Amino acid sequence: MNPTKHRDIPLYIYHAGQCDPKKCTGRKMARFDLARLYDRVSRLPRSAILLDPMAEKALSPADDSGKGIIVLDCSWEEVERIFPELGKLNLEHRALPYLLAGNPVNFGKPFKLNSVEAFAAALYIFGCKEQAEKILSKFNWGHSFLELNKEPLEEYATAKNSTEVVEIQSHYI
Numbered sequence: 001m002n003p004t005k006h007r008d009i010p011l012y013i014y015h016a017g018q019c020d021p022k023k024c025t026g027r028k029m030a031r032f033d034l035a036r037l038y039d040r041v042s043r044l045p046r047s048a049i050l051l052d053p054m055a056e057k058a059l060s061p062a063d064d065s066g067k068g069i070i071v072l073d074c075s076w077e078e079v080e081r082i083f084p085e086l087g088k089l090n091l092e093h094r095a096l097p098y099l100l101a102g103n104p105v106n107f108g109k110p111f112k113l114n115s116v117e118a119f120a121a122a123l124y125i126f127g128c129k130e131q132a133e134k135i136l137s138k139f140n141w142g143h144s145f146l147e148l149n150k151e152p153l154e155e156y157a158t159a160k161n162s163t164e165v166v167e168i169q170s171h172y173i
């Protein structure tokens, strides 16, 4: 059993400036001081973990160094072009395991989370459940994400490593 952690993990967003500012969850998080926004990749902290849907390795509790989590806020049409460009930064890239989006744009779609959901999933897996709930609470649909994914998230948070996360995921896919 992974104990709940009460500290806050730093959250960073590289914002590619491609989304509708009114709908963008990353910008809203920054407005509430819940995440720090960067418009240049060169400024991103190199010790944080990058959430990358195309990464080969799945995120697990073992990846929590306390140094932070990065999300790339861009259009889904651009992910295949932009993520490889970040390769030169030598960040640790991790994919989130099977989870369903709870937001109105991609509701029920597996793996296609928006920025706040991606952060919340990673925080939950790291045992920072209070911080996950806090960031989702700024969105009126935010509770749906945890309601839809409570069971797998609890299980992923007990895994020792990426291999165990993938094993747990196979029961849900």
Ligand SMILES: C[S@@+](CC[C@H](N)C(=O)[O-])C[C@H]1O[C@@H](n2cnc3c(N)ncnc32)[C@H](O)[C@@H]1O
Residues within 6 Å of the ligand: 019, 023, 024, 025, 026, 051, 052, 053, 054, 070, 071, 072, 073, 074, 075, 076, 079, 094, 095, 096, 097, 111, 112, 113, 114, 115, 116, 118
């Ligand atoms: C493509 S952007 C879309 C942002 C959206 N426009 C918004 O307003 O939140 C979502 C980002 O969340 C992270 N993400 C989403 N789903 C993921 C997954 N399955 N694995 C890893 N990261 C994921 C990635 O950093 C991805 O670039």
